[in-house]
Amino acid sequence: MNRINKKLQEDKKLLSIYFTAGYPNVDDTVSIIQNLEKSGVDMIEIGLPFSDPLADGPTIQTSSTQALKNGMTTELLFEQLKGIRQSVSIPLIIMGYFNPMLQYGVEDFCKKCQKVGIDGLIIPDLPVDVYNDYYKTTFEKHDLINVFLITPQTSDERVRYIDSVSDGFIYMVSSASTTGAKVGFGNEQTKYFERIANMNLNNAQIVGFGISNNDTFTQATKYAKGAIIGSAFVKYVTNNNLKSIPDFVDDILKSK
Amino acid sequence: MSYNIDERGYYGEFGGAFIPEMLYPNVEELRQNYLKIMAEPSFQEEFHALLKDYVGRPSPLYFAERLSKKYNTKIYLKREDLNHTGAHKINNTIGQILMAKRLGKNRIIAETGAGQHGVATATVCALMGIECIVYMGEIDIARQAPNVARMKMLGATVVPALSGSRTLKDATNEAIRDWINNPVDTHYIIGSVVGPHPYPDMVAKFQAVVSEEIKNQLLEKEGTENPDYLIACVGGGSNAAGTYYHYLDNEDVNIIAVEAAGLGIDSGESAATSVLGKEGIIHGSKTLLMQTNDGQITEPYSISAGLDYPGVGPMHANLYKTGRAEFIAITDDEAMTAGLELSQLEGIIPAIESSHALAVFEHKKFKPEDIVVLNLSGRGDKDLQNYIDYFKL
Numbered sequence: 001m002n003r004i005n006k007k008l009q010e011d012k013k014l015l016s017i018y019f020t021a022g023y024p025n026v027d028d029t030v031s032i033i034q035n036l037e038k039s040g041v042d043m044i045e046i047g048l049p050f051s052d053p054l055a056d057g058p059t060i061q062t063s064s065t066q067a068l069k070n071g072m073t074t075e076l077l078f079e080q081l082k083g084i085r086q087s088v089s090i091p092l093i094i095m096g097y098f099n100p101m102l103q104y105g106v107e108d109f110c111k112k113c114q115k116v117g118i119d120g121l122i123i124p125d126l127p128v129d130v131y132n133d134y135y136k137t138t139f140e141k142h143d144l145i146n147v148f149l150i151t152p153q154t155s156d157e158r159v160r161y162i163d164s165v166s167d168g169f170i171y172m173v174s175s176a177s178t179t180g181a182k183v184g185f186g187n188e189q190t191k192y193f194e195r196i197a198n199m200n201l202n203n204a205q206i207v208g209f210g211i212s213n214n215d216t217f218t219q220a221t222k223y224a225k226g227a228i229i230g231s232a233f234v235k236y237v238t239n240n241n242l243k244s245i246p247d248f249v250d251d252i253l254k255s256k
Numbered sequence: 257m258s259y260n261i262d263e264r265g266y267y268g269e270f271g272g273a274f275i276p277e278m279l280y281p282n283v284e285e286l287r288q289n290y291l292k293i294m295a296e297p298s299f300q301e302e303f304h305a306l307l308k309d310y311v312g313r314p315s316p317l318y319f320a321e322r323l324s325k326k327y328n329t330k331i332y333l334k335r336e337d338l339n340h341t342g343a344h345k346i347n348n349t350i351g352q353i354l355m356a357k358r359l360g361k362n363r364i365i366a367e368t369g370a371g372q373h374g375v376a377t378a379t380v381c382a383l384m385g386i387e388c389i390v391y392m393g394e395i396d397i398a399r400q401a402p403n404v405a406r407m408k409m410l411g412a413t414v415v416p417a418l419s420g421s422r423t424l425k426d427a428t429n430e431a432i433r434d435w436i437n438n439p440v441d442t443h444y445i446i447g448s449v450v451g452p453h454p455y456p457d458m459v460a461k462f463q464a465v466v467s468e469e470i471k472n473q474l475l476e477k478e479g480t481e482n483p484d485y486l487i488a489c490v491g492g493g494s495n496a497a498g499t500y501y502h503y504l505d506n507e508d509v510n511i512i513a514v515e516a517a518g519l520g521i522d523s524g525e526s527a528a529t530s531v532l533g534k535e536g537i538i539h540g541s542k543t544l545l546m547q548t549n550d551g552q553i554t555e556p557y558s559i560s561a562g563l564d565y566p567g568v569g570p571m572h573a574n575l576y577k578t579g580r581a582e583f584i585a586i587t588d589d590e591a592m593t594a595g596l597e598l599s600q601l602e603g604i605i606p607a608i609e610s611s612h613a614l615a616v617f618e619h620k621k622f623k624p625e626d627i628v629v630l631n632l633s634g635r636g637d638k639d640l641q642n643y644i645d646y647f648k649l
Contacts, residue, residue, distance in 0.1 A: 050551075051420060051552040051554075052420065052425065052429055052538070052539075052553050053429075054275075054276060054429055054433065054436075054539075054540075055436065057433070058418075058419070061419045061420070062419075065419075065420065068552060073550045074550055074551070075550075097537075098274060098537050099536045099538070099547070099551045099553070100551030100552070101551070102535075102536055102537065102551060103534070103536060103547065103550065103551030104550075104551065124277070124278075125274045125275060125276050125537065125540070126274065127273060127274060127275065130272065130274070148277070149276065149277040149278070150277060151277055151278050151281075153278075153280075153281040153439050153440075154277065154280070154281070155281075158280070173277070173278060176437060176438075176439045176440075177278075177436065178278075178433045178436050178437060181437060
């Protein structure tokens with residue numbers, strides 16, 4: 001069974017952390033992953049940097065631009081991840097835009113993912129239909145889960161459709177926004193969380209966007225199986241030593 | 257085989273809508289409604305009335321006698337430079353503002369490179385009394401001050417794009433991000449035949465008025481609707497799409513697409529996407545784009561701010577791939593020389609984008625009896641400083 005599905009069976013709320021590979025320094029990838037696992041994080045999203053990240057706000061844009069300047073490439077990321085499964089056992093997901101994967105070759109990309117021990121992919125600009133028609137069999141052949149997104153604007157009908165083609169979890173974008181744009185949740189989010197929770201979907205939901213501290217983590221996981229922190233963590237590693245990553249994670253999980 | 261869009265939103269293998277789920281409702285709303293709205297008689301009536309009385313259409317199809325004599329062929333110029341705001345861009349913004357109104361949107365966003373599309377968008381927003389926000393790369397804002405002032409005078413807010421390379425592609429990213437953050441009340445007026453389906457088709461259909469007029473005007477002047485050649489410059493490709501539209505599937509008419517070679521194809525400073533690009537995804541569309549081996553989008557270069565886009569519309573990617581159109585790359589120097597030549601032979605100062613199209617006559621020999629129609633997509637007023645600097649006028 002894929003590590004993601006195994007993790008989702010655990011009787012706890014899950015914390016997933018996103019970071020941009022190659023940032024702040026090109027060789028930080030392995031150290032960040034190891035520190036996150038050591039801190040008690042349940043799942044990690046490794047951001048493959050892209051020159052034009054449409055769905056991301058300034059924090060992740062800046063980290064991506066810097067990572068590319070630092071020399072990060074798809075090939076280098078796979079190189080860095082080569083021995084990762086000797087020291088890390090939590091699920092690892094690569095999150096990135098479709099064009100770099102297309103240039104690498106989708107089949108080769110999936111093959112490499114499986115080889116280094118990646119469990120899933122999040123590709124915001126790969127539409128569900130295109131995935132189903134052209135890439136699903138390739139992903140499945142390499143035991144990769146493709147995670148789809150829903151937003152407050154996604155209709156019930158489309159949520160059902162996305163649920164029907166998902167395996168693992170659904171990435172629930174908390175508000176109509178780019179990453180890091182909004183902090184905290186209001187009435188609209190609560191209504192949306194309740195709406196989705198009441199749909200009794202087949203797949204678990206993990207909430208992302210707008211989560212930055214214990215308070216927002218607790219609110220999101222009241223309705224969902226877990227939550228994802230991205231921009232807040234990228235900001236944290238910008239300003240702090242990687243060795244202090246456990247402090248960041250402790251703050252998120254403190255009163256759980 | 258048709259060179260027009262298919263029911264899935266593709267031109268051959270190019271096109272589609274590679275968008276994040278956050279944009280799905282916006283794009284889907286447009287996709288489900290655009291053809292229906294465009295077919296409404298009241299829409300067509302309003303669209304054509306504005307094109308006639310506000311834009312000044314039909315634009316003349318002018319027989320350029322002295323230019324024809326020099327190149328020993330029959331050259332007609334489609335005078336889009338005479339439109340209100342000085343270029344073909346306004347055909348699309350008029351269409352899209354009427355679309356936005358019918359979709360019940362009360363906030364308009366747009367991207368702009370040199371500022372021409374930004375001005376055309378700010379103009380129609382002023383006309384309709386709708387809020388207008390234009391994203392423009394920080395670097396472009398600095399080098400296109402007069403157009404920034406125009407947009408402000410028209411009441412638009414110009415927001416600098418500070419991300420990435422701070423030029424057109426980044427302004428487009430920022431506009432898309434704005435749309436993600438404002439999914440309900442906002443319509444995004446894209447300025448070219450790029451972006452996710454249905455944008456390339458919708459923009460092409462609004463610009464198609466150009467080839468519709470060419471057919472009628474040519475019939476009157478030459479007794480045939482069909483020229484032997486159509487020539488247009490291609491950045492994203494909206495003036496070209498309009499020029500070709502009604503001739504796409506008529507293979508008696510040869511199509512020439514002119515790209516900006518910048519300092520030369522192999523110089524590293526070029527915008528000739530068909531030659532230098534590879535298949536990939538840019539701004540939600542599968543097309544040809546300039547990128548590194550690792551799939552990172554690169555920054556193109558051309559002396560013409562309207563042609564330095566790293567991608568090309570999916571219609572044109574397909575015209576290139578299938579060989580339906582002949583693609584010619586013109587350098588900065590060739591374009592500037594052609595611009596000066598038209599000024600002095602015909603008394604028309606062209607936009608530098610259009611000067612690229614004009615430079616084809618030095619590149620390719622036409623027969624004396626050939627009828628060649630060239631889209632003079634814009635006037636040169638905005639480029640005067642460039643011409644002054646280049647020719648030390």
